[in-house]
Amino acid sequence: MFEDPRRKKQLQKFIQKLGLSETESVNWSLLNLALTHPSISSTDNYEQLEFVGDSVIRLISAELLLEVYPQEPVGEFAAIRSILVSDRVLAELAESYGIEPYLLIGSNATGNPIGRQSWLADAFEAVLGALYLSTHNMDLIRPWLDSVLKTKAAEVRSDPARLNYKDALQEWTQKKYKILPKYRVRENKQFKSSAHPTNISIHEDRFLAEVWLKNRCLGKGYGRSKKASEQAAAKEAFIAVRDVGH
Template structure:
């Protein structure tokens, strides 16, 4: 571990003081295992490896944080909603730990200000915020243990953000919702996606969403998934009354 600490310490040099000052302010306590938190904000572009040649970056902590978040939220929902069956609880947990929600949390905490990377911050996609939040949770769990991490998740997410009634009405995927409606109503649907860069520097994709052979919405975004979701959202609001009667 001392080898890793030295690598991580050297990668930040004199910025360590500011890093932990900001981190302590976000967390509300002084961290114990500093190397974990430095790793939690080290991007793979730094290309740091340990003595065995293993990559040293936030991705493994992100994996741990994702699991801990899921467990804590699952326990909370199990206790809070005794009438909820497995399907209901799974859907509600997905809404709490959705990529969109975690990205919002990462942005609110300004976690990207702590990242060490060879890539300009302006080049990161929106998911970097949620990724860093998960890696931070992973670091807290390994540093302070499950109970402390559970308290942190309650303080940051559950107490101020989670309201069961609001969550029940929250849509995390308009595409999934629209497909479910089409299948129940025996309607055909088709997402015609094609590359549409135009004059943009970044590659874009356009999509035409057809239901029963008729184009009902169009959208354009920087990925196929985003374009399909945007088109689905527009179609959802166009058919909201019909969908509400079935789902």
């Protein structure tokens, strides 16, 4: 039995945000563990549940793709699933369900914006692991997760870049000009770190990237990491060159 009534109320609110009205089957101790970062405890944290949740999201994605797109080849399933289970997408899902306020995490971890995507994705997988182990079936997961995965899968299928705009842009520039685009990344002057709470945050992203080709800037993008900012710049550039038919 979970003995912390205040924490249990927090966890119940989180479960409600997932769209679950039936909570009797939830193992609150497991869910609490799923929302405990290793910076809080080196032993009692979400890492083992994340391991289980990784298999859960892969299985659900595979089942859903087979149900929705039964005529697609296996290679297409694998390509789409690899994106659905990526840290980037899982972190987006974690944010969309507001997982962060319920996550117990040390200040030393929150002060690192580069690692944020990783621990959001990890915690989301751990939550899936906790909900699966509560019932040993998908009854607490698929009712709320299926719809968002279907939407994301449709988005991936309709996106010629498959959400990897750096690769897509590189393929376009090689085909068109036989050269690669170049990225210029610098610290975002508008960024104000959370380590300085007295400052007003102007921009949440630490890095600004520009992608250049033949002395022309094709796009700009912001990101919490250099890699993320390059991907954002590549997205702007790829959409621009595709839309104008270059």
